[in-house]
Amino acid sequence: NAGVTQTPKFRILKIGQSMTLQCTQDMNHNYMYWYRQDPGMGLKLIYYSVGAGITDKGEVPNGYNVSRSTTEDFPLRLELAAPSQTSVYFCASRPRVGTYEQYFGPGTRLTVT
């Protein structure tokens, strides 16, 4: 199993541009999450999903959108990028039953200038 994979690893955006951060897991996990981590800070939950077709807002959803058309994929969309969205973005997943542990992807480092 590859686990949770994220692309790209790094990206520089200009203010006002848009992009999609990709997240895929091959563990058949129902629950998936997007977090952002600002320098020297903890993780803030952006959006999460309990299964295909179901998404909900986390602590800091403004400026982002998500979709969950399959169990495997949970892309995060940034529209009209702003410098405040400069951060490291982590995707995570966990199964619906069994372990409560969240499995994190390697992260995407995004800079908006």
Next chain:
Amino acid sequence: GENVEQHPSTLSVQEGDSAVIKCTYSDSASNYFPWYKQELGKRPQLIIDIRSNVGEKKDQRIAVTLNKTAKHFSLHITETQPEDSAVYFCAASLNTGGFKTIFGAGTRLFVKA
């Protein structure tokens, strides 16, 4: 919503000493409390967790205690080693609707050889 506070923000200890990191949470319904270790530039890794029906859990040099009445939980690392140097995050999760997880701001632990 849930709020997690973590102290201290920085902790420096001599190799071989113990380190204690403390967290408080606000939502009494939270019932799962993981601790993550994050090395520089890496993804968070689960090191230990505790569920609300247990007061203490130990795994070799690491232990976690939970006081549900006080809404307080702590991470204890004994016989610290230089490789324990990292940022540690506590978190609290609510076992409803997707298991939203709220993280503390992190503690940067330095273990001096």
